[in-house]
Amino acid sequence: MTTTPFTKPIVCGTDFSPLAQKAADTAAALARRLGVPLLLVHAEEMPLDSPFAKAWLAPMTEALKEEAERLRKEGTEVEEIFSAGLPDEVLCEIALDRGAALVVVASLGRRLPARWLIGSVAERAAEGARVPTLVVRRGSALQAWARGEKPLKVVIGVDFGRHSERALRWVAQLRQLGPLEVTAIYVDWPPKDQPRLGVYAPLGLVGNEPQTEASIERDLYRRVTRILGEEGVKIDVEGTWGSIDTQLIAKATDAGADLVVIGTHQWRGLSRIRNQSVSRAIVRHSPTSVVCVPMPEREAEAPSGPKVRDIGRVLVAVDLNERDEAAASYAYSVVKPGGKVRLVHVESRAPLPPEFLGEGVVIPEPDPEEEAARVAEVKERLKAFCPEEAEARGVQTEVELLDAVDPARAISDAAERFNADVICVGGHTRPGLLAKVMGSVALGVLTHSKRPVLVVRPPRE
Amino acid sequence: MNLSSPDSKPVRPIFCGTDFSNNSARAARVAAVFAKGSGHPLLLAHVADELSDFSQPNTVDAEVFEETMNQRLVAEVGRLTGDGVAVKGDFLTTSGHLVEHALMQRINEVGPALIVVSSVSKTSFDRWSLGSVSEHLALRAASPTLVVRSSQPFEAWAAGERTLKIFVAVDFGSVSDAALQWAGELRRIGACEIVVAYVGRPDEEWKRLGAADEVRYTENSPEVQASLERNLREKVRVVLGEDAVEVIVEPVAGRADARLIELASEHHADLVVVGTHQRPLLSRWWRPSTSLGILRHAPMSVACVPGAAFPLMERPLPEVRRILVASDFSELSIRAIQHACTMAREGATILLLHVVPPVRLPDLLPVPAAGEDPHEAADQRRRMLDELALRLRKLLPRDDLYPPEIAPSKLHFEAHVVEDDDVARAIGLAAERLGADLICIGSHGRSALASALIGSVARETMKRSRRPVLFVPPATE
Numbered sequence: 001m002t003t004t005p006f007t008k009p010i011v012c013g014t015d016f017s018p019l020a021q022k023a024a025d026t027a028a029a030l031a032r033r034l035g036v037p038l039l040l041v042h043a044e045e046m047p048l049d050s051p052f053a054k055a056w057l058a059p060m061t062e063a064l065k066e067e068a069e070r071l072r073k074e075g076t077e078v079e080e081i082f083s084a085g086l087p088d089e090v091l092c093e094i095a096l097d098r099g100a101a102l103v104v105v106a107s108l109g110r111r112l113p114a115r116w117l118i119g120s121v122a123e124r125a126a127e128g129a130r131v132p133t134l135v136v137r138r139g140s141a142l143q144a145w146a147r148g149e150k151p152l153k154v155v156i157g158v159d160f161g162r163h164s165e166r167a168l169r170w171v172a173q174l175r176q177l178g179p180l181e182v183t184a185i186y187v188d189w190p191p192k193d194q195p196r197l198g199v200y201a202p203l204g205l206v207g208n209e210p211q212t213e214a215s216i217e218r219d220l221y222r223r224v225t226r227i228l229g230e231e232g233v234k235i236d237v238e239g240t241w242g243s244i245d246t247q248l249i250a251k252a253t254d255a256g257a258d259l260v261v262i263g264t265h266q267w268r269g270l271s272r273i274r275n276q277s278v279s280r281a282i283v284r285h286s287p288t289s290v291v292c293v294p295m296p297e298r299e300a301e302a303p304s305g306p307k308v309r310d311i312g313r314v315l316v317a318v319d320l321n322e323r324d325e326a327a328a329s330y331a332y333s334v335v336k337p338g339g340k341v342r343l344v345h346v347e348s349r350a351p352l353p354p355e356f357l358g359e360g361v362v363i364p365e366p367d368p369e370e371e372a373a374r375v376a377e378v379k380e381r382l383k384a385f386c387p388e389e390a391e392a393r394g395v396q397t398e399v400e401l402l403d404a405v406d407p408a409r410a411i412s413d414a415a416e417r418f419n420a421d422v423i424c425v426g427g428h429t430r431p432g433l434l435a436k437v438m439g440s441v442a443l444g445v446l447t448h449s450k451r452p453v454l455v456v457r458p459p460r461e
Numbered sequence: 462m463n464l465s466s467p468d469s470k471p472v473r474p475i476f477c478g479t480d481f482s483n484n485s486a487r488a489a490r491v492a493a494v495f496a497k498g499s500g501h502p503l504l505l506a507h508v509a510d511e512l513s514d515f516s517q518p519n520t521v522d523a524e525v526f527e528e529t530m531n532q533r534l535v536a537e538v539g540r541l542t543g544d545g546v547a548v549k550g551d552f553l554t555t556s557g558h559l560v561e562h563a564l565m566q567r568i569n570e571v572g573p574a575l576i577v578v579s580s581v582s583k584t585s586f587d588r589w590s591l592g593s594v595s596e597h598l599a600l601r602a603a604s605p606t607l608v609v610r611s612s613q614p615f616e617a618w619a620a621g622e623r624t625l626k627i628f629v630a631v632d633f634g635s636v637s638d639a640a641l642q643w644a645g646e647l648r649r650i651g652a653c654e655i656v657v658a659y660v661g662r663p664d665e666e667w668k669r670l671g672a673a674d675e676v677r678y679t680e681n682s683p684e685v686q687a688s689l690e691r692n693l694r695e696k697v698r699v700v701l702g703e704d705a706v707e708v709i710v711e712p713v714a715g716r717a718d719a720r721l722i723e724l725a726s727e728h729h730a731d732l733v734v735v736g737t738h739q740r741p742l743l744s745r746w747w748r749p750s751t752s753l754g755i756l757r758h759a760p761m762s763v764a765c766v767p768g769a770a771f772p773l774m775e776r777p778l779p780e781v782r783r784i785l786v787a788s789d790f791s792e793l794s795i796r797a798i799q800h801a802c803t804m805a806r807e808g809a810t811i812l813l814l815h816v817v818p819p820v821r822l823p824d825l826l827p828v829p830a831a832g833e834d835p836h837e838a839a840d841q842r843r844r845m846l847d848e849l850a851l852r853l854r855k856l857l858p859r860d861d862l863y864p865p866e867i868a869p870s871k872l873h874f875e876a877h878v879v880e881d882d883d884v885a886r887a888i889g890l891a892a893e894r895l896g897a898d899l900i901c902i903g904s905h906g907r908s909a910l911a912s913a914l915i916g917s918v919a920r921e922t923m924k925r926s927r928r929p930v931l932f933v934p935p936a937t938e
Binding site: 310311325326328329330332333334336384385386387388389421422427442446449450451452453454455456457458459460461 | 930934
């Protein structure tokens, strides 16, 4: 990405309706702000070279000229393009040919039957174009922003995929042009996100568990601010059992958004039905203007692998009974200065289920005071794993005590919650057959977790 | 336990055992030098041993005897006091045990920063029958033990008249890190000249490193020598920093301790520092202790540093400077390379490794027909390996995938192609040979059952190498 992103023309489609005029006004305002030419496009679905067509289309050509003149009077550099073909295809083609930065279309807001029959140019353009598409509704706020009169309230719908990263980067570019008030909204589906984070609390029917929410919020904040910086950025996380798009639109409306930005996968054919495009639903239903940001063609077709993060968060599993100092010191060694290390110790103190205990056997509850003292003592011992150099490197240390039957599972879940870039475990390999039967915690973590795992064995003496 | 932090509480004294002999007086003077240089107090201990003092007639009351000894200790303390050293006397009795037991008990109580004792040269028979106090302490105490043979170099060093020549005998284990670290801390007291030496049997080293050249028995093969020197220098650098330290790697045929003493004498060392495993008696018999041999036979002073002298948390953080990445050109291994780059700091080296199965005679290597160059097949093979190395280098990740501060263009890359049947073994050997601090491999998160039955390169590597291994899972989306 270059630092001067918008040097390319803006493409705007028009059918001369009042709504299209509004869209053209918005596009022109943006083009003026950027100092780039505006390509005003009108498409007709008939061949242009027959004599009949010439007579038939004369008023259309005239109208396009008039519209272009109207915009030129306001000081925009306009090029009018009259083309044959389906409007959305023509728009996408021109955008691609001329290397446009943005496609601007109006939303006609057709009702259901008509949408079924005719479809929507806006939706099709948003799904077909290889460049971001702006679907204009109520363009006045955008125009005011383009004139530098007021900041623009932007809502970004994000998740943790590559596509929303594109959307974030696009907003970052937009921000170079004028002040924005950005709200990043992530709508999650608790049945999926809560187990992913290893939170075993009962699922609420409304919203997220506080622990889940805090965890997601922190990850989201890190993701968003890494691209947008911390200034003027708000984070909002909402759990919903319903459809994501509806919730997102409701939230955007509550936030008083002028513009909703969303990354689009541009699913095609069957996979669109399977994956339930969120962006399409938002283009369709949002009362505000919407920008759909696609993956650039190159990356969409040949993924070069996700971006690699530097190591800012390391989770270390420490077994207090074994010699795990080596694991801890490597964790502090690989974490970047200013990063975070979380030391986790897993205890297996969960009581047996009653059916294993037999009649009348009751396991006494531990004395809460003693228990608290014990936990404090274990945490103290965990903190002792932090080497002296950590402070000099600005590395923060956190400790966590877990109680779980399966340590490997608990560790990989904790890493999910902590959003660890690397999990660090000590490797105590059991000899021969025992290893085959029981495995080790390190191997278990390796099997469970989808994150990089650093296995550190105690050094040779 | 380090000498450099006298303000860490409680203040750990420098412990010196004395029997008022000339040798002991020398040791006490050296102890005072260290106490002054590091700011620790000096604790001078004497164990009154009724049995050993034959000059006393048997009829003399034990109280009188103890009183005499106590006065001698007070006098010795008085001699050492002054010049900014806080000296305290500690009068102990054997209470029926041996002297070394009484000393050991006291040492365990005070946890000294350093133990200084003199060496009384004994014949083998004496040592066998009476034992040696210095050896007893060096093999058991959790603190470094300095056995003094000559005090003159230390006193001149403390007076700033000369540099102290320190000879550190190391291997590649963590215990010798402690020895290096202790030697490094002496630099705070005065100017030091440090030589670090490693000796090993050429054939064993050749096997351990999996070198590709021919094995030799009286000297190290060039590849082995180069690899050992680089690895040793790297190890020294992590502990002692970038300061100029002489590093020597020598082959040895017989006992390592004898060769090391020889080398130390050649370098005119004033002090030999050696790490000690403090193995118990039986395993010492099984694996002869190098540190004990040096302690016994070296003509100069010797410091034995146990691993416990520096708990892992007080050691310098391990540095990840050389990362070995195993690659088979799959997408997963490309990911492994990307992640390896995030582990590296600026100036680190990424070692790309590709393992190909070796050609076996005679099934794959065709018998050269008449008129054909018999070396052509081998040449062809070599060209193929070179080409693979070139392809490996093309796997380097692009800069724009990374945050600018860890851009891969700031790293060094080396491509290595080796021939081996067993990929895990090849990775383990290459890690030893190339001195990798970390091994990075892609790992398919197979289910527990599948991995138990099939096994995987990742798992095997973990078992074979003691170095940290980073497992990189396939991308999720």
